[in-house]
Amino acid sequence: xxxxxxxxxxxxxxxxxxxxxxxxxxxxxxxxxxxxxxxxxxxxxxxxxxxxxxxxxxxxxxxxxxxxxxxxxxxxxxxxxxxxxxxxxxxxxxxxxxxxxxxxxxxxxxxxxxxxxxxxxxxxxxxxxxxxxxxxxxxxxxxxxxxxxxxxxxxxxxxxxxxxxxxxxxxxxxxxxxxxxxxxxxxxxxxxxxxxxxxxxxxxxxxxxxxxxxxxxxxxxxxxxxxxxxxxxxxxxxxxxxxxxxxxxxxxxxxxxxxxxx
Numbered sequence: 001x002x003x004x005x006x007x008x009x010x011x012x013x014x015x016x017x018x019x020x021x022x023x024x025x026x027x028x029x030x031x032x033x034x035x036x037x038x039x040x041x042x043x044x045x046x047x048x049x050x051x052x053x054x055x056x057x058x059x060x061x062x063x064x065x066x067x068x069x070x071x072x073x074x075x076x077x078x079x080x081x082x083x084x085x086x087x088x089x090x091x092x093x094x095x096x097x098x099x100x101x102x103x104x105x106x107x108x109x110x111x112x113x114x115x116x117x118x119x120x121x122x123x124x125x126x127x128x129x130x131x132x133x134x135x136x137x138x139x140x141x142x143x144x145x146x147x148x149x150x151x152x153x154x155x156x157x158x159x160x161x162x163x164x165x166x167x168x169x170x171x172x173x174x175x176x177x178x179x180x181x182x183x184x185x186x187x188x189x190x191x192x193x194x195x196x197x198x199x200x201x202x203x204x205x206x207x208x209x210x211x212x213x214x215x216x217x218x219x220x221x222x223x224x225x226x227x228x229x230x231x232x233x234x235x236x237x238x239x240x241x242x243x244x245x246x247x248x249x250x251x252x253x254x255x256x257x258x259x260x261x262x
Contacts, residue, residue, distance in 0.1 A: 019164050020171070027172035032235070033204045034061070034147045035176055036197045037104075039184035040111060041136050049133055054180045057140035062173040064141065065148050069165050081219055089219030094212040100146030101209030107139070108201040115195065146208065192248060196241045203234050 042053040078096070081089030187194050211229050218226040 020168055023164065023168035024171040024175075027168055028175060029235075031147070031172060031176055032238075033201065034144055035180055035183055036187070037143050037201055038140055038180060039187050040194070040197065040201070041139055042184065043188055045133060045136060050184070051181055053133060053136055053140075054184065055177055057137055057144075058173055058177045058180060060137070060141050061144035061148075062169060064145055065169045065173075066166050068145075068148055069169065079215075084219070085216075087220035088216045090216055091219075094215040096146060097208050097212030097215065099212075100143070101205050101207070101212060104143065104146075104201060104205030104208060108198055108205055112195075112198050112202070115191075115198065190245075190249060192245045193242070196238070196245055199241075200234070200238045203237070204231075207231055207234060 038054055038057055042050045042057070045053055078092035081091050082095075083090055187197050207229060214227055214229060221227070
């Protein structure tokens with residue numbers, strides 16, 4: 001039987017608090033793609049509903065991740081092959097990653113096409129069955145469930161204490177709820193930033209799809225020869241693109257001020 005009192009004592013120790021802080025920071029970093037997706041998804045709703053959608057979506061995401069942390073053994077079991085296709089294995093993990101990657105690619109591509117064809121004009125938000133409050137919340141839950149795997153595997157790698165992992169998820173999610181509105185406003189007010197964010201989600205979708213396919217391929221290799229994708233390059237590319245766009249924003253602001261002076 002799991003000893004929660006032992007977990008609590010470990011959490012309140014110096015090493016436990018250091019692990020909590022470290023894991024909280026890591027959870028926030030891994031949650032960047034989640035925040036971007038939520039910020040863009042809720043933009044489809046009326047302005048008065050967007051804050052509630054972000055809060056509810058992230059709160060449900062917190063519940064989902066906390067529950068999943070209680071079933072770490074089940075998640076580990078998802079790595080096992082459900083069936084084989086020749087030398088390649090199809091696991092629960094690969095099905096989730098491939099399905100999630102395809103979902104994110106399609107959803108993000110639709111957003112990019114809509115942004116391109118709208119030509120910067122504000123379109124009226126219509127309740128056509130696609131952009132309802134419940135539909136947006138459902139999308140947030142689905143994508144967070146997919147993104148949770150990286151988060152949970154990172155948590156297990158940093159700390160084996162379930163209470164520390166859940167506490168780190170709570171801390172990171174509370175901070176995301178508090179600051180997600182500012183992130184959303186910044187993305188929506190800057191078209192260049194929004195396109196970069198969409199392109200980043202497109203890359204993440206491709207990475208999820210590739211990870212799922214690679215997971216299937218790894219069953220044909222000995223464990224020591226397994227291949228893994230490094231997502232750090234995607235985050236570095238995002239940081240570089242944002243760095244360039246900040247210069248572009250500064251240039252546009254200076255030009256506007258100069259034109260007003262003339």
